[in-house]
Amino acid sequence: MSRHQHPDSPPADGLAMGVGAYALWGLLPLYFKLLQPVGAVEIVAHRVAWSLLLVLAIVALRRRLALWRSLLRQVRVLRLMAASATLIAVNWLVYVWAVNHAHVVAASLGYFLNPLVNVVLGLLVFGERLGRLQWTAIALAGAGVAVMAQAAPGGLWISLALALSFGFYGMVRKLAPIESLEGLATETLLLTPAALVYLVWLGVAGGLDFGQERGTDLLLMLSSVMTSVPLLLFAAAARRLRYSTLGLLQYIAPTLQFLLGVLAFGEPLTTRMLIAFALIWTGLAVFTAHALATHRRRRPAPAV
Numbered sequence: 001m002s003r004h005q006h007p008d009s010p011p012a013d014g015l016a017m018g019v020g021a022y023a024l025w026g027l028l029p030l031y032f033k034l035l036q037p038v039g040a041v042e043i044v045a046h047r048v049a050w051s052l053l054l055v056l057a058i059v060a061l062r063r064r065l066a067l068w069r070s071l072l073r074q075v076r077v078l079r080l081m082a083a084s085a086t087l088i089a090v091n092w093l094v095y096v097w098a099v100n101h102a103h104v105v106a107a108s109l110g111y112f113l114n115p116l117v118n119v120v121l122g123l124l125v126f127g128e129r130l131g132r133l134q135w136t137a138i139a140l141a142g143a144g145v146a147v148m149a150q151a152a153p154g155g156l157w158i159s160l161a162l163a164l165s166f167g168f169y170g171m172v173r174k175l176a177p178i179e180s181l182e183g184l185a186t187e188t189l190l191l192t193p194a195a196l197v198y199l200v201w202l203g204v205a206g207g208l209d210f211g212q213e214r215g216t217d218l219l220l221m222l223s224s225v226m227t228s229v230p231l232l233l234f235a236a237a238a239r240r241l242r243y244s245t246l247g248l249l250q251y252i253a254p255t256l257q258f259l260l261g262v263l264a265f266g267e268p269l270t271t272r273m274l275i276a277f278a279l280i281w282t283g284l285a286v287f288t289a290h291a292l293a294t295h296r297r298r299r300p301a302p303a304v
Contacts, residue, residue, distance in 0.1 A: 014240025018249045021233035026256025031226055032099040035219055038209045040097040042202060045195035047092060050224035052188040059185050068182045080176040085187040087169040094161045104261030106155030110162025111254035112280050115287060116141045117167035125171060133290040140283030144276045151272030180235040248288065
């Protein structure tokens with residue numbers, strides 16, 4: 001720590017990594033819009049296959065292949081990673097489809113809901129107790145979802161699918177005794193056979209977009225970078241920042257997605273949708289204020 005740095009201030013490199021990870025996730029719609037002519041399943045299949053090659057190279061460069069192989073021999077780890085791989089595949093597929101079918105605002109709502117889904121899962125799965133403010137936050141979010149169901153029922157399934165799939169994904173990853181890099185390598189390894197079978201079938205059927213245009217091919221290959229880099233930045237930031245700081249940064253991604261949907265892509269935003277977002281944002285504010293207050297109370301007093 002720098003001599004002039006306040007002990008409670010986050011490390012500058014960790015903060016930059018955290019902001020970078022969430023900013024990249026928030027700007028992903030711009031990337032997938034470039035691939036709009038390509039089907040969502042093909043995009044995800046390429047994302048999986050090319051990510052496996054990139055992550056395996058990173059694992060090898062970090063000399064962690066032996067550790068990874070030892071983890072692959074553990075049945076419990078494989079079962080949990082099979083579940084997490086399925087959940088993240090569903091999340092990726094819904095997200096790419098939503099972006100390329102003009103539902104970026106609905107997708108952003110899903111990621112705004114995600115922290116509150118995590119609170120509910122903590123209650124139901126891990127037996128965590130909720131305070132009055134947390135229940136208030138959940139009630140506000142529930143009211144927002146109810147309003148959204150009336151305002152834009154066609155997009156609500158997207159929001160709920162993204163929030164639930166990513167919430168359960170986080171829960172499974174919390175239970176799995178594996179680090180983020182090895183976890184991503186395992187998930188992509190498990191998903192790659194299905195991805196390759198689909199791409200081969202698509203090629204035989206004459207519907208494969210890969211190989212038709214050099215620019216599209218390059219974008220599909222670079223999807224591995226767009227998948228792996230934010231995750232690695234996030235993992236590095238998580239080791240350097242307090243959990244409360246990381247929790248605040250997570251709102252960067254859906255905020256950017258929301259702004260892109262409305263300002264860049266011209267998606268409609270009705271009064272009822274604004275009311276739904278206002279209720280959910282208020283719930284998030286209550287939840288965040290409670291989390292920060294709890295963190296301050298639990299922080300040990302400085303030594304005299």
